[in-house]
Amino acid sequence: MCQSKFPNPDLPEEKSGSSHSDARRTFLKQSSLLTALALAPSAALKAAELKYEEKVAAVFEQVKVTLGINGKKQKLSVEPRTTLLDLLREQLHLTGTKKGCDYGQCGACTVHVDGQRVLSCLTLAAMADGKEVTTIEGLADGEKLHPMQEAFIKHDGFQCGYCTPGQIMSAVACIREGHADSEDEIREYMSGNICRCGAYPNIVNAIKEVKNGGQRV
Amino acid sequence: MDRVDSRQKVTGAAKYSAEYELPNMAHGILVGSTIAKGSIKSIDTKRAENAPGVLAVLHYQNSPKVPGYAQEAHPTEPKPAGKPLQVFIDNQIHFNDQPIAIVVADTLERAVYAARLVKVQYNVDEHATDFDKNVPKAFLPTAAKRNPKHGLNDYTRGKEDAYKNEALKIESEYVIPTEFHNPMELQSIIAHWEAADKLTVYDKTQAVIGTQNAFAKDWKIPVENVKVIATFVGGAFGNGLHTWPHETAAIIAAKKVNRPVKLMLTREQMFTMVGYRPHAWQKVGMSATKDGKITAITHEAIGQTSTYEEFTESTLQQTRMMYTSPNVTTRYRILPLDVSTPIWMRGPGEATGAFALESAMDEMAYVLGIDPLEFRLINHTDKDPEKNLPWSTKYLKEAMQMGAEQIGWSKRQLKPGQVKNGEWLVGYGMGVGTFGANRGRAKVKATLHKDGTLVMQSATTDIGPGTGTAMVQIAAQNLGLPPEKIVFELGSSLYPPSPSQGGSATVATVGSAVHAVCQTLKQRIAGMVAGNADTSFKGATVENLTFKDGYVSVTASPSARLSFADVLKQQNLPELEVTEESSPDASLRSKYSMYSFSVHFAEVQVHPLTGQVRVTNMVACADAGTIINAKTAGNQMIGGAVGGLGMALTEGGVIDHRFGRYVTKDFAEYHVPVHADAPNISAAFVNKPDLINNPNGTKGIGEIAIIGVAPAIANAIFNATGKRIRELPITPDKLMMV
Numbered sequence: 031m032c033q034s035k036f037p038n039p040d041l042p043e044e045k046s047g048s049s050h051s052d053a054r055r056t057f058l059k060q061s062s063l064l065t066a067l068a069l070a071p072s073a074a075l076k077a078a079e080l081k082y083e084e085k086v087a088a089v090f091e092q093v094k095v096t097l098g099i100n101g102k103k104q105k106l107s108v109e110p111r112t113t114l115l116d117l118l119r120e121q122l123h124l125t126g127t128k129k130g131c132d133y134g135q136c137g138a139c140t141v142h143v144d145g146q147r148v149l150s151c152l153t154l155a156a157m158a159d160g161k162e163v164t165t166i167e168g169l170a171d172g173e174k175l176h177p178m179q180e181a182f183i184k185h186d187g188f189q190c191g192y193c194t195p196g197q198i199m200s201a202v203a204c205i206r207e208g209h210a211d212s213e214d215e216i217r218e219y220m221s222g223n224i225c226r227c228g229a230y231p232n233i234v235n236a237i238k239e240v241k242n243g244g245q246r247v
Numbered sequence: 248m249d250r251v252d253s254r255q256k257v258t259g260a261a262k263y264s265a266e267y268e269l270p271n272m273a274h275g276i277l278v279g280s281t282i283a284k285g286s287i288k289s290i291d292t293k294r295a296e297n298a299p300g301v302l303a304v305l306h307y308q309n310s311p312k313v314p315g316y317a318q319e320a321h322p323t324e325p326k327p328a329g330k331p332l333q334v335f336i337d338n339q340i341h342f343n344d345q346p347i348a349i350v351v352a353d354t355l356e357r358a359v360y361a362a363r364l365v366k367v368q369y370n371v372d373e374h375a376t377d378f379d380k381n382v383p384k385a386f387l388p389t390a391a392k393r394n395p396k397h398g399l400n401d402y403t404r405g406k407e408d409a410y411k412n413e414a415l416k417i418e419s420e421y422v423i424p425t426e427f428h429n430p431m432e433l434q435s436i437i438a439h440w441e442a443a444d445k446l447t448v449y450d451k452t453q454a455v456i457g458t459q460n461a462f463a464k465d466w467k468i469p470v471e472n473v474k475v476i477a478t479f480v481g482g483a484f485g486n487g488l489h490t491w492p493h494e495t496a497a498i499i500a501a502k503k504v505n506r507p508v509k510l511m512l513t514r515e516q517m518f519t520m521v522g523y524r525p526h527a528w529q530k531v532g533m534s535a536t537k538d539g540k541i542t543a544i545t546h547e548a549i550g551q552t553s554t555y556e557e558f559t560e561s562t563l564q565q566t567r568m569m570y571t572s573p574n575v576t577t578r579y580r581i582l583p584l585d586v587s588t589p590i591w592m593r594g595p596g597e598a599t600g601a602f603a604l605e606s607a608m609d610e611m612a613y614v615l616g617i618d619p620l621e622f623r624l625i626n627h628t629d630k631d632p633e634k635n636l637p638w639s640t641k642y643l644k645e646a647m648q649m650g651a652e653q654i655g656w657s658k659r660q661l662k663p664g665q666v667k668n669g670e671w672l673v674g675y676g677m678g679v680g681t682f683g684a685n686r687g688r689a690k691v692k693a694t695l696h697k698d699g700t701l702v703m704q705s706a707t708t709d710i711g712p713g714t715g716t717a718m719v720q721i722a723a724q725n726l727g728l729p730p731e732k733i734v735f736e737l738g739s740s741l742y743p744p745s746p747s748q749g750g751s752a753t754v755a756t757v758g759s760a761v762h763a764v765c766q767t768l769k770q771r772i773a774g775m776v777a778g779n780a781d782t783s784f785k786g787a788t789v790e791n792l793t794f795k796d797g798y799v800s801v802t803a804s805p806s807a808r809l810s811f812a813d814v815l816k817q818q819n820l821p822e823l824e825v826t827e828e829s830s831p832d833a834s835l836r837s838k839y840s841m842y843s844f845s846v847h848f849a850e851v852q853v854h855p856l857t858g859q860v861r862v863t864n865m866v867a868c869a870d871a872g873t874i875i876n877a878k879t880a881g882n883q884m885i886g887g888a889v890g891g892l893g894m895a896l897t898e899g900g901v902i903d904h905r906f907g908r909y910v911t912k913d914f915a916e917y918h919v920p921v922h923a924d925a926p927n928i929s930a931a932f933v934n935k936p937d938l939i940n941n942p943n944g945t946k947g948i949g950e951i952a953i954i955g956v957a958p959a960i961a962n963a964i965f966n967a968t969g970k971r972i973r974e975l976p977i978t979p980d981k982l983m984m985v
Contacts, residue, residue, distance in 0.1 A: 076934035111356050120274075120355050125266035126259015128432045128481070131514040138431055166259035179257040183249050186878045189711030189886060190257030192431040193483030198257060213927075221921040224914065226431050226482050227711045228889025229882055230925035 034036060047153040099124070100168025115139045115150035126166035126195045130224070137223030140203075141165050143160045147203035149222075155233040166195035169202070177245040178202050181236035187229035197223045201237045202247050210241040248730060248876055250716045252479075252709075261479045264451045265435035265511045271769065272356045272437070273302055275510040276362040277499045278491060278517065279344035283374035283907025284585045287338035287347060287367055295350055295364040296755045300357035304365060306348035310335035311502050311949020313495060315465035328389035329556035331588070334492040335499065341555050342587045343376075343908040344519035349496045349797025351504050361876030374585040378526050378551055378906040379804070385549045385580035388559045399559055402567060404633070405574030409543035409720065413534030417610045421531070421603040422974040423957075425551065425900035426524040426893075427911075428592050429919055430710075432481020433514065434521050439507035440495040447474040447660055450494060453487035454747030455706040459740040461490040462498065465907045471741040478738040483710040484890075485591040486521045493520055515912040517742045522590025523900065525551035527562065531607035539625040543574035546604060550596075552581045553588040560596030565681050565954075566604050568840070570626040575633075587906055591749065593890055597682055600616050602894075605678040605958035607971065609965065618661060619677060619962065620651055631840035637834075638945075639939035642870040643844040649931045652678070652869040654848035663969035671852035671861075680954030684841040684937065684946035685752035688830040690743035691760040693722075695823040697769060698810035699797050701728055703764065704736045707745035707757045711886075712949060713879035714753055719874050721758045725765035729813070735761075743826060751843065751947025754875060756829075759941045763827035771823060772799055775814050783807035789907040826886045831941070844870040845951035847888065847959040854966045858979030860964060864893055865928040869951055872937040873944035884930035884952045893920045899976050 048135045099122065108117055115132075118141070120123040129151055130138030134152040141150045142164040169176045178198050181187070188194040200223045204210050209219035216237050217230075225233065240247060255261040280287075292304040305311075316333050334346055348365055352358035375381050391399040410416050437449040446466065450794060452458045455475045464468040473522040482488060497510035508702040512520060532545040546566040563577035594601075612622035627644060630637050650656075659675035660666055661675040666673040691705045703722060709715055718735040722728065736742065745757050769789050776784040776792070778797055783801055793802045800808035815823060867884040874880045895917035900910045911917040936944025965971050 064763055065688075093499040107356075109356055111360075116355055123268055124259070125262065126433070128263075129433060129511065131433075131914055133514065133913055133915070135398075135514075136431060165255075169371050170258060175254070175257065183253040184880045186250065186253075188256055189712075189713070189879075189882060190430065190432070190480060190482040190709075191252070191261050192263060194256050195259045210379050217922040217925070224431065224919060225427055226484070226890075226919060227882075228886030228920070228925065230889060230920075230922050231885055232882060234922070236365070 070135050087171050093156045095156055097158055098162040110154065110156055111150060112155045112156045114141070114163070115152055116154040117155040118150060124165050124167050128192055129194060132231060136193070137192050137200060138196040140199040140223065142203065146205070147200050166199060169198065176202070177240050177243065177247060178236070182233070182241045185232045185236040185239065186229065187233040187236040188225070193223060193225045197225065199231055200203065201233070204237060205241050205247050210237055213238065248720060248878070249717065250713050250879065251735070252715055257484060263432050263435070263479045263481050264437065264449045264477065265509055267437055267449045269437065269439055269507040272507045272509055273351050273353055273504055274358040275349050275351045275497050275508045276358040277346045277351065277496060277510070277512070277516065278348040278362050278365045279516065280340045280347050280367070281372050281375060282340055282369045283343040283344065285340050285372040285856040287340065288371045289368045290348065291366040292348070295361040298357065298361040298364055300353040301361045302353065303351045303500065304348060304498060305335060305503055307335045307337055310494070311494065311499055313465050313499065314467040331489070331556060332492050334496045334579045342519065342553065342585055343391070343906065344516065345587070346492050346496055346520060346656035347502050351500045351508055363882070372752060374907040376584050376586055376902050377904045378528070378582065378584065381582060381584060382528065382549060385582040388557050388581050390557070390559070398561065398623050399579050402577045403685055403739040406429065406574050408532070410532040410534035410545055410575035413542055415614060416532065416534035417607060417614055418532040419530070419607060419610060419973055421529045421606060423527050423599050423602055424569070424975060425526045426592060426898045427518050427520070427900060427917060428484040428486040428523065429481030429517060430486065432482055433512050433517060433740060434486070434491065434493065435509070435932050436494050436497045437507055437509045438501040440501050440505070444468045445472045446498065448494070448498070449476045450561070451480055451483070451487055451972050453475050453480065453483050453708055453710055453749055454527055455740050456740060456744045457747050458490055464944060465495060473740065475740040476738065477708050480708050482712040484593040485595060485749065487663065488747055489522060489590050491521050514914070518900070518909050518912050518917070519587055522588060524595070524599065525558065525589040526590035529600070529603040531603050533607050533611045535611055537615065539615055539622050541570050541572040541626045544570070544572045545576040545580045546600070548600065549582050550840050551585055551586065551589065552583050554583045555582060556588040558589045558672060560591060562596040562600040565597055565600050568631050569604070569628070569679065569681060571628050571632060572626070593887070594680070594682065594950040597680065597950065598954045598957070599681055599935065601678060601954045602957045602961070602975065605955055606961055609676065609958070609962040610971065615622055616661065620647060620656060623647070623679060634840050636838065636840040639839040639841040640870070640872065640937040641842070641844060642933040642935055643679070643846065645933045646844060646846050646868040646870050649933070650846050650848045650866045652927055653866040653931060654850060654864060656848065658894060659966060663966050664730055668852055671854055672967040674851050674853065674963040674965065675848065676959045676962030676966055677846060677848050677963070678955035678957070678959035680845040680847065680951045680963065681842045682751055682947060682950035682954060684755065684843050684940050685750045686755040686759065686831040687711065687746040687752055688828065689745040689757045689760040690826060690828040691757065692743050692824065693764040693768060694933070695811060695815065697812055697815045697821055699732060699810055701726065701733045702736065703734070703761060704742040705745045706740055706742040707737050707753055708748045709737060710748055712753070712883050714748065714757070715874060716879055717754050717875045718757060721761045722765055726768060728797050730799060751949040751951070754943070755941045755947060758875070758943045758945060760827055762942045764825050767788050767825045767827055768795055768823065771825065772811065772814055775818050776809060777816065809814060823854045829887065835939055839939050841937070843946040843951045845955055847891065847956045849959040849963040851963040851967055853982065855968070856980050858982035860896055860977060862926050864926055866931065867928060867952065869933045869948060870933045870950045871951065872935070872946035873938065874932045874934045875943070877932070880932065881930035881950055885928045887952020888928045888956050889920050889925050890923045891953045892960060894953070894975060895957040895960035896978070897924065897978050
């Protein structure tokens with residue numbers, strides 16, 4: 031077992047993204063329990079019954095990661111199978127990033143990782159270790175909205191609002207990538223973000239305005 | 248005006264149903280059946296139960312009982328024509344992916360993993376999911392059989408099937424596949440028993456009060472003990488009009504584990520557990536005179552339903568009232584299959600029916616050699632030929648004229664295949680839509696605070712059209728208060744009752760109640776200033792006062808003015824609260840026929856070698872009464888056009904009949920329109936009030952935005968290519984095979 035997978039004793043508890051925030055506290059207790067298990071194989075028979083498997087999992091199935099989230103460094107302990115999307119929504123309560131399909135088909139979960147647009151549902155949280163993640167909550171400059179957010183409001187680039195964070199994150203990246211030079215190009219490079227309410231023409235107008243306005247995005 | 252909740256929506260602050268943080272919350276994942284018909288032979292949950300973090304695995308053998316489920320109709324009452332699926336009550340399987348168990352764990356990942364460990368064995372029965380093979384089993388809905396006056400009965404005006412004996416006629420069959428709402432937000436619920444008899448749900452629903460009543464009945468607890476929160480709803484298009492099995496499954500689970508349980512359906516489950524627009528077969532026969540007068544229409548439809556519930560919709564309504572034809576026959580049947588029950592999807596029934604009727608109109612016009620716009624104008628009706636009543640308002644001709652100009656209808660050639668753009672064939676088409684200008688009963692509470700701000704509350708929802716924004720604007724106009732001083736709160740059962748957000752009725756219904764509270768507030772303010780020490784207000788009534796910018800003044804001498812805040816201060820009132828209910832006037836509804844109307848124009852380009860279709864321009868025009876907010880209303884029309892584009896070109900559910908299971912189960916196989924599919928779309932409104940319908944003069948937009956879009960595109964494709972495709976979606980393979 032790789033040492034780095036153990037919970038970090040230096041990690042302040044309130045920063046832990048895991049819902050098993052008591053993992054560190056119980057670690058010593060459980061490791062002695064594991065020793066006992068190893069020494070007395072017959073005890074393993076009872077393991078399932080006593081939910082030892084669960085306790086073992088809680089200790090070992092955690093990966094230590096350090097993420098920059100919206101400019102703030104966070105040291106977290108996550109399960110290897112946890113997606114960046116579920117880490118954001120379920121553990122960090124940053125619910126602005128939306129789950130629309132979990133297959134990378136709808137774009138509602140789009141965030142920026144090191145400045146690139148990324149589908150957070152197809153990204154394991156562990157893969158984002160050491161990277162900078164920007165979500166919709168981190169796009170505005172305090173109370174001052176990002177120009178793309180302003181443009182979406184002005185052009186009514188949404189109805190229900192559920193795909194909106196993903197559309198906006200994608201739209202910002204679309205301009206940064208240099209893929210917003212014409213309406214057709216915007217449509218092509220925004221096609222990974224589905225809007226079932228069908229506000230597409232308004233979204234295209236919003237992106238065009240920001241692009242033509244020349245503001246820094 | 249921008250949406251009142253736009254800042255929340257662009258910053259991620261808007262909270263949808265799965266996004267509330269509750270202490271000690273557990274996660275539920277549903278296990279679905281893998282057969283379409285039969286029964287569960289055995290269910291092995293041991294491995295799932297022993298998986299890390301699992302709190303419970305519930306199914307028909309061990310689920311807590313829902314007390315309301317046991318309640319059967321009194322023996323003397325007629326047997327109901329089916330009932331909604333009840334979860335975990337027995338081992339019977341009615342459709343593929345029917346929820347048969349819920350796994351609850353302390354984290355989402357653990358619940359997802361453990362759900363895969365549930366092993367089920369089945370006794371498999373032969374299923375029937377193939378519409379075409381089972382058509383002979385279609386029948387008249389029970390509701391129509393029991394009541395000869397029911398609107399779903401066969402209908403004849405004039406002579407039955409009169410088109411058959413006419414010389415100039417068409418007869419065509421049309422098919423639409425099953426289509427899925429697929430709002431971007433997955434159907435989600437957080438169920439929280441705050442006490443043994445006190446339930447709170449954060450639920451994705453269009454019906455706050457309907458959901459509250461349903462759960463109170465299910466759990467046999469007082470209605471006021473059920474709290475329903477639906478502040479933001481991430482789209483629904485109809486699938487939030489029903490309470491679904493997954494909601495009850497989450498509530499059962501929360502009861503069992505005694506913790507709040509969050510359940511979010513997967514995208515696959517959105518195809519099987521929350522309804523859909525049913526597969527439908529239709530046939531239209533139509534005849535006309537040489538100079539374009541329709542002499543007869545016969546329109547028949549068969550719509551799919553489930554084996555356990557009779558789902559019906561008004562597929563044939565538009566045919567009965569849209570054109571002057573003296574002879575009209577309609578026949579409607581439903582076909583039960585081993586599938587889940589459908590639910591109304593945007594423009595329910597009418598969108599399906601309009602595809603057939605408006606395609607047939609185009610076919611008939613082509614046979615006659617008359618421009619299809621001209622053909623519709625020739626058969627325009629100035630009164631409702633079905634009810635034999637005048638329209639409350641109808642400005643469809645104006646809408647047609649606006650749209651024809653904007654799309655450049657004059658470029659259209661009567662003969663198909665004449666207009667080209669390089670290799671591409673260019674075509675123009677149109678389709679008309681209509682939907683009842685419905686209005687229900689709603690209550691709004693308004694509180695004018697001493698700082699001059701107004702807070703209104705009603706238990707309606709906003710699935711995207713901008714309900715709160717429209718209500719704030721109505722109040723601003725009626726009370727004379729700047730909109731930034733007004734707040735409209737919705738989406739909670741703690742607020743005064745309002746019907747579900749459905750049937751394009753919200754602005755007419757809730758807006759009328761907002762109008763009413765504003766009138767009452769003005770009267771109360773008038774009463775206060777009339778008795779004021781300031782004698783210039785002496786004898787003031789609402790009629791001789793002006794309410795503007797948060798001030799009340801005497802119209803004849805405007806220098807005498809007081810802010811609303813000062814009026815309250817003078818009365819020593821911390822606030823002024825009024826609640827008003829508003830209902831439609833039944834006597835007017837018996838004197839007038841009330842409908843919204845739309846007309847859609849499409850310009851398409853079709854590649855003759857590949858059959859690829861590009862919609863290059865669309866114009867959506869509506870007679871929807873007064874437009875409260877041109878920006879949000881226009882957006883709704885545009886969105887409906889995009890939805891109709893999906894209906895016409897990309898969307899269709901496909902079942903593998905060997906297993907009775909959908910192979911279209913996510914966005915990779917079920918194609919909803921994306922940015923690249925959607926052209927520039929303009930929306931235009933006649934914007935003339937219908938004051939017979941309601942005091943704000945509004946008529947609904949939601950449904951007419953999509954009704955008539957699919958035929959407009961199909962007709963444009965015909966105009967481009969000469970190929971008439973009568974089965975949606977019009978994919979390149981269909982165009983190449985003709």
